[in-house]
Amino acid sequence: MVGAAVSGLLILAIVLGSRLLRNFDSALLPYAVAGVFLAFGVAYRYTVWISAPGAARLFKQGWRSLFSAENFRQAPTALPKMIATYLGFQKFLGARSHARWAAHQLIFWGCVLAALITFPLTWGWFTFTSGSGSGPGYEMRIWGFKILGFDSLSFIGWVMFHGLDLAAVLVIPGASYFLWRRMKDRGASTGQRFGYDLIPLIALIVISVTGLLLTFSSIFLHGGGYEFLAVLHMVAVVFTLIYIPFGKFFHIVQRPAAVGMQLFKYTARQDDEVFACRRCGQPIDTEPYVENLRGTMRDLRLDFDEWAEYCPRCKRVLRGSAYLTHVKKGFK
């Protein structure tokens, strides 16, 4: 239902955004159709995901924290800061490894750039028009409205027309590093699955390389092999877009949940609502977070939610003590 509604809305946006299909490029139809499938898949998968007890409660609490008066009063900069450091610059990846952070940044910004160009272009939202018909003066329009004018022979013009090439240049080294790591690093290769871990990297590299080859063909080969490359590129992009909701790429959609979670904890910490272990007094988490988890556990019929009030070490020690007392008394 939600998937169909979102796809319907997207189709409506495509029709209206392309000025009743006047700006729609029919050669890009497969990309636009894949975009609609992507919207359906993401909406469907997202709905299923946030319906599960753990995600559902966190989803609500994240939004509640965002719109709470406390958040606006005490931490108005917290959300933009978290979005920038966590979602944009992925600081947490640096704590895992600097090389992984650098490679992921290349992939991330490359994909962001590619998405910002590809989606509006294939939906007919972007148009590049020239008053003279042959340039070099061009106008970039969004939904028919002029955004900027530029000279196609200038540096800006070169960047405008090679945006996807630049994205490919960013993505290729990043994805190659991860592919190399998956082959060489024993930690990464443990338990990895071909379809889940390797296919996404291969897909990114195929899309980027075939995209660059299209430019290579038009500049150096006078268009030789262009049609074949265009079909290959299109197939790679279409399959990747359709794969996004069902594989590793879904983490792109899931990641923002971390910001909701952090905001929820951050807001509680501002009010010093820290929950201490009932046995040793060490802080476990924020009080609302422990209560939220207990609620999740009750939803799932995990009836030992009281146990969430003890830190991991105390749980182990208490279990050890119970074993010594009731099962094997040999030590006493």
Added chain:
Amino acid sequence: MMGRTIFIDPGRCIGCQACVSACRECDSHRGKSMIHLDYTDEGQSVASLPTVCMHCEDPVAPCAEVCPADAILVTADGVVQQADTTRCIGCANCVNACPFGVPKIDLGAKLQMKCNLCYDRTAYGLAPMCATVCPTGALFYGTVEELQAERPGVQVADTFVFGSTEVRTGVAMVVPADKVQWPVPGGLPVVEINGKDVRR
């Protein structure tokens, strides 16, 4: 009937930390140990307890159930894997929900890590690192039959009681033969520790 798994016998544990060191060599979390070795009655006795992931079967992996990001995968052979690095958001739900106190969290890296039964080894029929190096057999890897052939008269229990809830696990504990019918106490409800009332 359980297949090859780890059997924990705290009665044999001498607290030597060999398992802790060996665990650092597991390929899935190289350099970091995921096994816990606790001295449960410190100052009173030399008792110690090694804790690996118990790979809960019923309810299936509470850590995975409470995970808001679907990051914890349970393999077809019942091994509860550590969090998928791309999905884990570092919320610590798994850490606080696990009744055995197993998962660890790196808040800086926003990543949960835990014992995954040395999947890189056990998937190929090899014993996990901890069981390989344990000098006293407190951590034994094999089948119940293999354990009993080596240690006649022992029994194992794979069910733990937390308050009114029973949790059946893929990893089992050694119990005296006359107490085999007992589920192993999980430590809840907690009333008194070393003579001190811990209730609020």
